[in-house]
Structure formats: C-alpha cells, structure tokens
C-alpha cells in the first residue's frame with residue numbers, strides 16, 4: 461500500500477465512521493485489507509479504493525471493510541473497579557429514582573460481541589434480584605460491525621471469552637454445552653443488539669433516551685471532532701440524572717462538552733451539566 465493509497469483509504473474511513481488511522485497505523489490497515497484485495501482478485505489497492513467508493517457495491521463493501529478493520533477486543537467485567545462503581549453507586553440510586561416507572565434503559569454504544577451488555581445484565585440481575593420480574597429493563601448494544609453483532613446476538617461464548625468470570629457467576633448465569641457457554645435466556649432477553657455507526661447522530665435518535673450510557677474503548681479511535689460529536693449526541697440521549705461511562709484511557713478533557721466528571725477514582729463516569 462503506497463502512502464497515497466493509505467491517505468485515500470483513511471480519508472474515506474474517517475468520512476464514513478470517524479475512525480482516524482494515525483500514520484503509524486498504516487501497516488494495520490494494509491495487513492487487514494490485503495487479504496480482501498486478494499479475495500476480490502484485484503491487482504492493487506487503487507482498484508479496491510475504486511470498488512469501495514464508486515459503483516453498486518459501496519455500502520456492502522464498507523460493511524465488509526468495517527468488519528475487518530475494527531478492533532473488537534472486549535471481555536466480561538472489563539475494568540471491574542469501574543463496573544463495581546456502576547453497580548454499587550449508580551444502580552441503587554437509579555433503582556430508587558425509577559421506582560414509579562420501574563423502567564431502566566442502558567446503552568452499550570460500542571458493544572462489540574456483547575460481553576459488556578451481558579455484564580450489565582448480570583449486574584442488574586444481581587441488584588434487583590427477584591424484583592427484576594416487575595421491571596422493564598432494556599440494554600441496547602450497538603456497534604458498526606455486523607460481524608460482532610451476530611456473535612452478540614448468539615450469546616454463546618468459547619472458554620477463552622468467559623475466562624474473566626468467577627466460577628460462581630459462570631455457574632449461575634451460563635450453561636455449558638460442549639466447548640461453549642450459553643448465557644441464561646432470562647439475561648439474554650434483557651439485551652438487544654442493533655447496528656449503529658456512532659457518526660450517524662440522526663439514526664441514533666430512534667433509540668430514544670437512556671439512563672446510563674457506556675462508551676468504552678472506542679473514543680480512542682476517533683479524533684477530537686468526532687469525539688465531540690459523539691459526546692454531544694450522548695448528551696441529547698441521556699436522562700437528566702443519567703450517567704455516562706467512558707474507557708479508562710479516554711477523557712472528555714479539551715472537548716468543551718456539557719458533562720462533569722464524577723469525583724471517584726476509577727469510575728471514569730460523567731453526569732450532565
């Protein structure tokens with residue numbers, strides 16, 4: 461891949477999804493898309509860029525490309541101290557505040573293969589116990605990659621994916637079948653998964669307002685302009701008393717957005733100003 465091909469590709473990727481490939485990540489793009497160029501029997505990246513940006517297969521090829529270039533690393537109970545803050549500090553107050561409507565809506569906005577959304581379902585189940593039956597809980601997982609969303613919808617994980625779960629949680633919420641662990645259907649029904657590009661604020665509106673939004677480990681792939689757009693979208697779609705959680709290596713500093721950081725170490729959480 462020449463520098464000019466890299467520039468053209470990263471420009472269209474940025475325009476479509478806000479994902480910003482640094483100069484140092486040229487090899488990542490090259491290694492992930494070389495096989496695709498071969499599969500399509502193109503002779504070079506110029507032909508691939510033409511195919512991607514003109515003609516009848518643009519939309520399908522963009523999807524195929526996002527399936528390949530996104531980093532989907534995730535795990536159950538990823539960053540446990542932060543999730544404990546959610547479970548022990550945020551959830552009890554929210555349950556109290558929503559006593560009348562008994563409705564809770566949570567958005568896992570870069571859901572990958574579903575581990576984050578299902579972790580939240582486990583935490584909600586633990587917090588509400590038998591009361592969960594009286595509540596309408598909706599955990600929405602969205603992602604730009606269809607490939608990972610299909611995995612999320614299956615709620616079936618290999619041994620490696622459940623390695624971070626305690627034996628107690630594994631036994632209580634999963635059923636082992638062969639070499640796979642299937643999530644309990646009662647938790648699975650709390651969650652649904654939909655495709656959403658975080659750059660598409662208009663599409664996001666159809667999902668309505670949420671009490672808690674998780675946007676972890678995806679802002680790092682965006683530049684400030686895209687981050688600001690995404691965070692403003694969350695501002696519009698977060699309840700007045702809602703909480704936004706971001707990844708531990710991410711920050712809203714310098715974005716000039718209407719959020720205030722919660723003063724709790726390891727929470728990486730924000731409320732609306």
Ligand SMILES: C[S@@+](CC[C@H](N)C(=O)[O-])C[C@H]1O[C@@H](n2cnc3c(N)ncnc32)[C@H](O)[C@@H]1O
Nearest residue numbers: 477530532534570572604605657658676677678
């Ligand atoms: C590293 S994973 C993070 C998963 C999970 N939130 C976690 O922290 O474990 C980042 C996810 O963001 C998704 N993603 C990247 N750009 C996106 C965009 N513009 N819109 C929606 N999802 C995007 C990727 O497909 C990937 O699944």
